[in-house]
Amino acid sequence: MKNSYAKVIVSGSPISKSNFKLSNMNGRAILPYNSGKYYDRYAIYEETIAYEARSQNPKTLICESVIAVLKVFYKSEKRHPDTNNITKSIFDGIEKSGLIVNDAQVTKIIIEEYYDLNNPRFELELFAESKFKMQYSILKKEEEDEPKNYDPPSNKKRLVNQNQNTKVKKSSSNDTIICSICGKKVTNDNIIWANKGTTALCKNCLKKSF
Known part of the structure; x- marks a missing residue:
C-alpha cells in the first residue's frame, strides 16, 4: 500500500x-x-x-x-x-x-x-513531499545558554596549540614577516596566510599564482 x-x-x-x-x-x-x-x-x-x-x-x-x-x-x-x-x-x-x-x-x-x-x-x-512541506526557523535566544565546546582529538591538540602560538607571534608588531615566494617584507594589510597559518604570501604573489 x-x-x-x-x-x-x-x-x-x-x-x-x-x-x-x-x-x-x-x-x-x-x-x-x-x-x-x-x-x-x-x-x-x-x-x-x-x-x-x-x-x-x-x-x-x-x-x-x-x-x-x-x-x-x-x-x-x-x-x-x-x-x-x-x-x-x-x-x-x-x-x-x-x-x-x-x-x-x-x-x-x-x-x-x-x-x-x-x-x-x-x-x-x-x-x-507531495503532501507535506518543510518550514523551519532559527531564533535568537533571549538568554544565552552555557556554550557546549568541543575539544580537538588528542592527536590534533599539539597542532592546534602550535597554530595558536604562531598566530600570537604574527600579531606582534616587532616581528618582520617575509613573503615565502618573493622574499620581500610583507605589511599587515598585504599578507595572506597559507598552509594552516604557517606560510606567509604577499597579495601580489598570490595573484600571480592564478
Whole structure:
C-alpha cells in the first residue's frame, strides 16, 4: 500500500557504518555479518532497523521523494559517533525494509541530537513531499545558554596549540614577516596566510599564482 507518512523507532545506540568496514584480499571494502566477531555488529544493526521499520509500518511503501526528520538519542554526551555519519547506516536499513524504494528519495533531512542514558535510540519520520512541506526557523535566544565546546582529538591538540602560538607571534608588531615566494617584507594589510597559518604570501604573489 502506498503511503505518505511513516515513523520508525529503533532502540539501542546508533552506530556508524564506517567503523565496521574491512577490506578483502583485493582491497575492496566489505561488511562482514557472520564472522562471529565484533565487525558483525553493523550488519546485525542494519537488519534490526529493517525488521523494526517493517513491523512498525506493515504494508507501507513510500515511492516518492520524502522529507526526513531524524532524532538521535545517545547514551553519552561525550562519547558517540558523528551524527552526520550514522544517517547512512539508518537509511541502508530503511531501504532494506522496503519502506522506501531507495534512500535517494530523501531530498530534505533534519537531524537532531539528544541524550538519553536509559533509552538510547533513533526516531525517524518520513513525509511524502507531495503532501507535506518543510518550514523551519532559527531564533535568537533571549538568554544565552552555557556554550557546549568541543575539544580537538588528542592527536590534533599539539597542532592546534602550535597554530595558536604562531598566530600570537604574527600579531606582534616587532616581528618582520617575509613573503615565502618573493622574499620581500610583507605589511599587515598585504599578507595572506597559507598552509594552516604557517606560510606567509604577499597579495601580489598570490595573484600571480592564478
